[in-house]
Amino acid sequence: MPKHxxxxxxxxxxxxxxxDVAFLLLTFFMLTAKMxxxxxxxIDTPASISQTKLPESGTLTILVGKKGxxxxxxxxxxxxxxxxxxxxxxxxxxxxxxxxxxxxxxxSFGVPRSxxxxxxxxMPSERTKFPATGIPVDxxxxxxxxxxxxxxxxxxAQFKMKQEGKVKEEYVMVVKADKDTPYPAVQKxxxxxxxxxxxxxxxxxxxxxxxxxxEGVKKEGGG
Amino acid sequence: xxxIAQEGxxxxxxxxxxxxxxxxxxxxxxxxxxLGFLLITFFMLTTTLxxxQVMALVMPEKDIKKExxxxxxxxxxxxxxxxANDKVYWYEGITDAKLDSTDYSAEGLRxxxxxxxxxxxxxxxxxxxxxxxxxxxxxxxxxxxxxxPTAESRYKNLVDALDEMAICxxxxxxxxxxxxxxxxxxxxxxxxxKFNVEEQIQAxxx
Numbered sequence: 157m158p159k160h161x162x163x164x165x166x167x168x169x170x171x172x173x174x175x176d177v178a179f180l181l182l183t184f185f186m187l188t189a190k191m192x193x194x195x196x197x198x199i200d201t202p203a204s205i206s207q208t209k210l211p212e213s214g215t216l217t218i219l220v221g222k223k224g225x226x227x228x229x230x231x232x233x234x235x236x237x238x239x240x241x242x243x244x245x246x247x248x249x250x251x252x253x254x255x256x257x258x259x260x261x262x263x264s265f266g267v268p269r270s271x272x273x274x275x276x277x278x279m280p281s282e283r284t285k286f287p288a289t290g291i292p293v294d295x296x297x298x299x300x301x302x303x304x305x306x307x308x309x310x311x312x313a314q315f316k317m318k319q320e321g322k323v324k325e326e327y328v329m330v331v332k333a334d335k336d337t338p339y340p341a342v343q344k345x346x347x348x349x350x351x352x353x354x355x356x357x358x359x360x361x362x363x364x365x366x367x368x369x370x371e372g373v374k375k376e377g378g379g
Numbered sequence: 380x381x382x383i384a385q386e387g388x389x390x391x392x393x394x395x396x397x398x399x400x401x402x403x404x405x406x407x408x409x410x411x412x413x414l415g416f417l418l419i420t421f422f423m424l425t426t427t428l429x430x431x432q433v434m435a436l437v438m439p440e441k442d443i444k445k446e447x448x449x450x451x452x453x454x455x456x457x458x459x460x461x462x463a464n465d466k467v468y469w470y471e472g473i474t475d476a477k478l479d480s481t482d483y484s485a486e487g488l489r490x491x492x493x494x495x496x497x498x499x500x501x502x503x504x505x506x507x508x509x510x511x512x513x514x515x516x517x518x519x520x521x522x523x524x525x526x527x528p529t530a531e532s533r534y535k536n537l538v539d540a541l542d543e544m545a546i547c548x549x550x551x552x553x554x555x556x557x558x559x560x561x562x563x564x565x566x567x568x569x570x571x572x573k574f575n576v577e578e579q580i581q582a583x584x585x
Contacts (some may be wrong), residue, residue, distance in 0.1 A: 171408030178415030185422035202535040204542040206434040336533035339528045350441050358433035361538060367485060367546060
């Protein structure tokens, strides 16, 4: 049949251009997927039925590891720079301009203020080996608590950036803790937040099925 | 023509190989494109899946005055003490409280909460309330749950307890610290809970 012949007879479309596009898109997605900062702390979050999504930008995350070590991470390079500048001034940390710039890219960090300079100067590949004891929390006097200082100054920095029009929203507080973290460690974080008048925050959880909805489906299926 | 023919003849050995090489350069690229798009779809989907879910939590303010605390009927209160090894101790009300324990499975904690809700419904019937979103008056029965995680519990226990609040649609719950009395109660359930309401309020306001 003359209709079948063109399959093999006439030259097929040159697929080279299509493969080019395909691999370009592939590389793009592979790279955008990797844009998250390196996880210094491995956290396995507990599951919940909640389906609310985390807002993309404007978050300040407090990470709590399995042993209770506390890391801090915040979005926004402008805010990070403003934050490290104000912290440097307030606590005489003696950071150079270069170190401040490093801070804007370092992702999450969990070292006491005294060790931050050293931490920033270690190579990214060596950072996982740096003894990360976590940010100290003082439960007695919130003004001495390093965690409270960082969070408070970060909020102020973000607020300042909002006033300058560089960011749209104020920080949303996020707590990401491992499922096996002993409760006292999380309690310290929550108490610190309440002490500096932060009463609303979000807990990161994995997704699990809502049993109410499952039952509804079962009933419908059976009836 | 003769030359050509000769060359054709002379290079016949090579010609044979060359010819077959030329023929095999026509690779059909379709499977490669298929693979490419498959991988793209994979990465597109995995980047969206990587966005984590969150559970909102609101804590009471640090300096609550006694006058601001609303008194709650004792029989509507269910207290959960989150203990070690994924155990939940619970008791109802304050007077003559009996300690019982359960786990986080659907048959455990959820049943306890639902039973309490049924009990309260039987005792108090349906009450009027306003729906959060639609503001229409509705009727329902409510319990007050107090979640007190002990120092031996882990974070997962707290999240599971809060999850049960969402699943059972409990509207009023708070997270408070465990008192020493309750720590004793867990160790010695038969001893009973000698609660003084004044002390309870003091503990909450401090």
